[in-house]
Amino acid sequence: MLTAGPTPPVQPDEWEFSVETEKGQTSRWSWDEMHALGVDDIEIDIHCVTHWSRLGMNWRGVSLDKIFAQVTTSSDYVMAHSYGGYTTNIPLDELLDGRAWIAFEADGRPLTAEHGGPARLLVPHLYFWKSAKWVRGLRMMEREQPGFWESNGYSIHGDPWKEERYW
Amino acid sequence: MTHIDGNAMSGVLSELLTVEPTTARSRCANCGDVAALAMALVYPDAAGWVARCRACHEVLATVVRGDGRTWLSLRGMTAIELER
Ligand SMILES: [Zn+2]
Numbered sequence: 481m482l483t484a485g486p487t488p489p490v491q492p493d494e495w496e497f498s499v500e501t502e503k504g505q506t507s508r509w510s511w512d513e514m515h516a517l518g519v520d521d522i523e524i525d526i527h528c529v530t531h532w533s534r535l536g537m538n539w540r541g542v543s544l545d546k547i548f549a550q551v552t553t554s555s556d557y558v559m560a561h562s563y564g565g566y567t568t569n570i571p572l573d574e575l576l577d578g579r580a581w582i583a584f585e586a587d588g589r590p591l592t593a594e595h596g597g598p599a600r601l602l603v604p605h606l607y608f609w610k611s612a613k614w615v616r617g618l619r620m621m622e623r624e625q626p627g628f629w630e631s632n633g634y635s636i637h638g639d640p641w642k643e644e645r646y647w
Numbered sequence: 648m649t650h651i652d653g654n655a656m657s658g659v660l661s662e663l664l665t666v667e668p669t670t671a672r673s674r675c676a677n678c679g680d681v682a683a684l685a686m687a688l689v690y691p692d693a694a695g696w697v698a699r700c701r702a703c704h705e706v707l708a709t710v711v712r713g714d715g716r717t718w719l720s721l722r723g724m725t726a727i728e729l730e731r
Binding site: 485486528529530565609629631632633634645646647 | 713
């Protein structure tokens with residue numbers, strides 16, 4: 481749903497995902513290394529802030545639990561960064577316990593660039609602007625700071641069940 | 648230097664914020680390019696509108712509308728020239 485600029489062209493063979501901790505330590509995964517962590521089949525509902533939902537979508541991706549099993553951090557907040565510069569903020573505990581993925585496929589097909597491919601963040605229990613397209617990494621934050629749309633009118637949290645759309 | 652209440656600026660702001668945005672020129676905070684807002688590259692998407700600098704493609708401005716409200720950010724501009 482979010483373009484916010486030209487669609488950044490990223491090929492899987494040049495795609496890389498990183499997590500940078502508050503101590504400046506960076507862990508990196510190539511496309512193949514990410515897939516080797518183990519890809520889940522995911523059936524979820526997604527909720528767009530513009531009042532539509534899609535129920536029972538099938539996605540495939542790597543759970544962020546598997547990524548954070550390899551990261552040591554004491555920070556509670558995360559800023560997701562995308563190719564193209566988009567950012568969105570999410571509390572770390574909302575990315576864990578099987579609630580968030582780095583997703584590569586939807587409805588049996590690789591994600592197109594238009595839909596955030598080759599990989600996007602998938603956080604289905606929050607509004608879909610949090611599911612950052614073209615994700616390239618996460619940066620740990622010791623305090624909550626707003627990402628791109630959160631700075632410009634959208635809710636810092638974005639829970640669809642509480643209708644947290646805007647400030 | 649002491650500051651005064653923000654209300655002191657409300658008169659001049661309410662006069663200035665009726666600007667004709669297509670001809671108003673702004674300077675990009677990232678690269679310094681000066682151009683009319685009409686020259687910006689605008690990307691409308693589901694979340695809101697994003698205007699980017701024609702020269703460096705950094706974000707100049709965003710507009711978000713929802714719940715009967717509007718949020719305007721001009722964070723990527725150092726200043727806007729108004730014909731007043
Ligand atoms: Zn510029």
